[in-house]
Amino acid sequence: MKQNLQLSDDGKLKHFLSIEGLSRDLLLKILDTAESFAGMTEQSVKKVPLLRGKTIVNLFFENSTRTRTTFELAATRLSADVLNINIATSATSKGESLLDTIRNLEAMHVDMFVVRHAISGAAQFIAENSASHISVINAGDGQHAHPTQAMLDMYTIKQHKTDFSQLKVAIIGDILHSRVARSQILALNTLQAEEVRVIAPKTLLPAQVECLGAEPYLNMKQGLKDIDVIIMLRLQKERMKSALLPSENEYYKCFGLTPEKLAIAKADAIVMHPGPINRGVEIDSSIADSHRSVILQQVSNGIAVRMAIMSMAMQNMEAKA
Amino acid sequence: MNKIVIENGRLIDPANKLDQTGPLYIAEGKIVASGHSIDNFQADQTIDAENLIVCPGFVDMSVRLREPGHTRKGSIQSETQAAAKAGVTSLCLPPDTRPIIDTPAVVEYIKDKSENARYPNVFPIGALTRQLEGKELSSMYALRQAGCVTVSNASLPVANLQVLRRAMEYADTHRLLVMHHPQDHALSRNGCAHEGANASRYGLPGIPAAAETIAVAQCLELAELTGCRVHFSQISCKSSVMMIQQAKKKGLTVSADTTAHQLHLTEDNITPFDSAFHVSPPLRSKTDKMMLREGLANQTINAICSDHQPHDIDAKLGAFPETEPGMAALETLLPLTLQLVRENAVTLTQAIAALSCNPAKILGINKGTLTPGFDADICIFDPNQSWIINQDNWLSAGKNTPYWGQEMQGQAVYTLQNGKLIHT
Structure with a gap:
């Protein structure tokens, strides 16, 4: 990551593309700002005029109802105008068409792109090729990063566990294909969590995962020992077809979160x-619905955290203009 | 003008173990004498090469000219002109043009067109299999008759080892060298970066070293079985070097080249998501790079090639994984090779050998030396001349180099082909 692409010369957030290169202070500031918005969403009037007159484009090259909805709600609550554009594209879509899309939207004088794309690096590519007044927020690019998801997860952890430096966190499931896991690992390391583990079969672990700052475990029972936070990842059903796993059933036996395994943590x-969950594939229904689960809180927190990130990035853009 | 004398240059001719200051005489497109003065030579032209190095013109084993078929990326005219500027006088054109080089007609078309361009010798590489599909043998005898000295399946797979075996046996029947680009396509599928810490960090689909080394191992076994001469193109991994070294010790007639950029850049040098660094094989680890350098120094790797792949802007415009691999590398070939000398990886003589007599010998062409009687293909370069890559001095139609805007050291001042100046 080019150090300065996400940050202005004075170190403030301009784009939000990846956790990489962001300081602990900046991440804490996002969490603090999110907290100030969180109370507001409980009130009957849920809007603040911070981004009144601004146009935010949700540019989704990959479907995601939930992420897009929370971004849309966050933007609306900041009083911005929101345009949703869904462009279903194949993996082979060319950069030039992506660029043409950006150029056309720029010509409509928009202020922010919230981008989701199936290719790693797409959000950075858009940030590099957009007009300088446009802020780009990465809503998930390929297998690279999903930094707003990671920040809402950090926010949720902070609600329940006060001190990151005492925390042992385990991320379980398809780490290899997960942009969420990559961003979470970076965020947890930046926030100085005591230990980050990833638990998965070898077929779903990236090469040299320890270089990212996570200790790999192939055995879930060993990996869950002394753990404070358990993060389950969604398993895509296509993984069976591509010879990464034999069956859902076997996966559930080895890496599904059952009450028995939860008792080890x-x-x-x-x-x-991060949702949406596959009940009975990666997690037992009784756990998903239990008091131990904070899955729905993650969803609610998503709005406040995205409000924080969007308003911070946009304010710094304005300051520059 | 058909009589030329090049004076005062430092002549380096590794094939003849020559390294001395002296004159070089050329007449009727051939070298007449090198290193010592001869009497009664009425030169039409004198080139003063003081403080310059005079060596055989470079033989580049892999250059995509993008013609026929992909002329928005480059043409025979534009790319051979870039080659001349780079000191390259002979180049091999991989068969993955459109149409594919699997018939004599395509070979003749390319030879005609390149002769009209009046620039370096173009040696079309014939397709190893029909349409490069990896299924049926190409008409190798006819290709050889048309002028192909070697055959290859370019970077396309011959997945069925029985087909590869038969192709190697048939190629050897007609004394054709097989150039093999080792890559197991199931292991490298969808990958765009070396499988390692960096690919993991940036979520880039990885290509493991094993994708190459398994293919090297298989092909070495087949080389032993068939007795076919095999040249491994653009190897990038430590284990590939080690296996080829072993095979040579065993007496197999195998050789190898690597690209100039693999001898310098590693996965750690990639500016994240900068498509200029997207190459195939991918930039590997530091350990691999060090072994490639060692392999070059101990002659396991015989040649350095550019693996020149010019692209149009659109091909490189996009997020890293969706861009096309390859870099425009002709014009950085010499400076990057000289940098190896400055970094004490190889001697100057070894470096020049890897660019000239070694590839010429592998290809079996009468090039790459200053021996009297040989074609006067000469590169005269200034090893110390600094230049910054920019729009004005870059001749390739492809601007896709990660070195754009950077300072290079070393440049060809004159290039002669068959005794004619093709670059000054």
Whole structure:
């Protein structure tokens, strides 16, 4: 990551593309700002005029109802005008068409792109090729990063566990294909979590994953020992077809979160999941619906965290203009 | 003008173990004498090569000219002109043009067109299999008759080892060298970066070293079985070097080249998501790079090639994985090779050999040396001349180099082909 692409010369957020290269202070500031918005969403009037008159484009090259909805709600609550554009594209779509799309939208004088794309690096590519007044927020690019998801997860962890430096966190599932896991690992390391583990069969672990700052475990029971936060990842059903796993059933036996395995973690461990969950594939229904699960809180927190990130990035853009 | 004398230059001719200051005489497109004065030579033209190095013109084993078929990326005219400027006088054109080089007609078309361009010798590489599909043998005898000295399946797979075996046996029947680009396509599928810490960090689909080394191992076994001469193109991995070294010790007639950029850049040098660094094989680890340098120094790797692949802007415009691999590398070939000398990886003589007599010998062409009687293909370069890559001095139609805007050291001042100046 080019150090300065996401940040202005004075170190403020301009784009939000990846956790990489962002300081602990900046991440904490995002969490603090999110907290100030969180109370507001409980009130009857849920809007603040911070981004009144601004146009935010949700540019989704990959379907995602939930992420797009929370971005849309966050933008609306900041009083911005929101345009949703869904462009279903194949993996072979060319950069030139992506660029043409950007150029056309720029010509409509928009202020921010919220981008989701199936190719790693797409959000950075758009940030590099957009007009200088446009802020780009990465809503997930390929297998690279999903930094707003990671920040809402950090926010949720902070609600339940006060001190990151005492925390042992385990991320379980398809780490290899997960942009969420990559961003979470970076965020947890930046926030100085005591230990980050990834638990998965070898077929779903990236090469040299320890270089990212996560200790790999192939055995879930060993990996869950002393854990404070359990993050389950969604398993895509296509993985069976591509010879990465034999069956859902076998996966559930080895890497599904069952009450028996949950008992190995600390007694007050929380269970998280970026959703949507596959009940009975990666997580037992009784856990997903139990008091240990904070999955729905993650969804609600998504709005406040995205409000924080969008308003911070846009304010710094304005300051520059 | 048909009589030329090049004076005062430092002549380096590795094939003849020559390294001395002296004159070089050329007449009727051939070298007449090198290193010593001869009497009664009435030169039509004198080139003063003081402080310059005079060596055989470079033989580049892999250059995509993009013609026929992909002329928005480059043409025979534009790319051979870039080659001349780079000191390259002979180049091999891989068969993955459109149409594919699998019939004599295509070979003749390319030879005609390149002769009209009046620039370096173009040696079309014949397709190893029909349409490069990896299924049926190409008409190798006819290709050889048309002028192909070697055959290859370019970077396309011959997945069925029985087909590869038969193709190697048939190629050897007609004394054709097989150039093999080792890559297992199931292991490298969808990949765009070396499988390692960096690909993991940036979520880039990885290509493991094993994708190459398994293909090297298989092909070495087949080389032993068939007795076919095999040249491994653009190897990038430590284990490939080690296996080829072993095979040579065993007495197999195998050779190898690597690209100039693999001898310098590693996965750690990639500016994240900068498509200029997207190459195939991918930039590997530091350990691999060090072994490639060692392999070059101990002659396991015989040649350095540019693996020149010019692209149009659109091909490189996009997020890293969706861009096309390859870099425009002709014009950085000499400076990057000289940098190896400055970094004490190889001697100057070894470096020049890897660019001239070694590839010429592998290809079996009468090039790459200053021996009297040989074609007067000469590169005269200034090893110390600094230049910054920019729009004005870059001749290839492809601007896709990660070195754009950077300072290079070393440049060809004159290039002669068959005794004619093709670059000054």
